[in-house]
Amino acid sequence: MTEDAVTATALTKTYPGASTPAVDRMTFSVPSGQSIGLLGPNGAGKTTLLKLVCGVSPPTSGQILVHGAAPDGAAQRDLAVVHQSGPFDMMLTVRDNLRIAAGFRGLSWRRVRTRAAALLDEFDLAGKSDDLVFTLSGGQRRRLQVVRALLRVPRLLLLDEPSAGLDVEGRRRVWDLLDDLRRTHGLTLVWTSHHMDELERNCERILVVQHGRILRDGSSEQLKDEAGQVTAELRTGSPDDWAAVAECARLTGLAPEYRGELFVLTGDDLRRRLPALIAALTERQVAIESVALTSSSLEDAFLALTRAEVSNR
Structure with missing residues (x-):
């Protein structure tokens, strides 16, 4: 039996001073190799949930497991994140930012630089290696985030609004690459997006989140059949x-x-x-x-x- 990529049990996160939890007793699982979307209004708890999954924020109560273990140490090395805001040093070059990212993930730059070059080429950034990041457009920085996340192929990829700032061609390029990674490596995807078509096209399941709780869990067709006509x-x-x-x-x-x-x-x-x-x-x-x-x-x-x-x- 294949181990679930993510398992949450009564998962709760309450920030100090907050009157209500940001994540409120969520229970769900994500089988390995599946792609699920988190759909909800701003402030629904989606980003907090991703922080709990990747281990940068501890739960107040309940449990979160990534491939059967707490999301730290080895589990963190098997996941990657595309954040809403780019974790870059704006005054360094694209290459230097990728070198730093590789170091944080315990990767030898000598071993990953060929892959980095291929990814930069894939996302139309091949000629930008020596450019300072602050000179890049918003869309280019967004694509650089995806390159950064994929320096090593993870088992679990968390995507927080991955298409923000991308044009139609850029969005399709990201989708196609993720499709290829899923087919080749059995990658598990968990992503948030305000683009309904993005989640419909790329996710087998969608969790509708509101006020830190899961309202519904099902395919887009199931959700449309239930809530629509x-x-x-x-x-x-x-x-x-x-x-x-x-x-x-x-x-x-x-x-x-x-x-x-x-x-x-x-x-x-x-x-x-x-x-x-x-x-x-x-x-x-x-x-x-x-x-x-x-x-x-x-x-x-x-x-x-x-x-x-x-x-x-």
């Missing part, structure tokens, strides 16, 4: 099929509506009920020309979940 648009050969469609829909627990050449179906568990409806219509020899599923966006689902949580407090 899923509809099916069914087109048949004739509007005369309405009676048959309406009857079969109700028998399968769905609500039908006729909207100008389309039968629109809604209801709980629509995805699961739809095959039974199609089978019933086929048995009645109703010619089905097309079926299209539509659902709310992840943004709609996120807003519905967080607003519902606020109203219930």
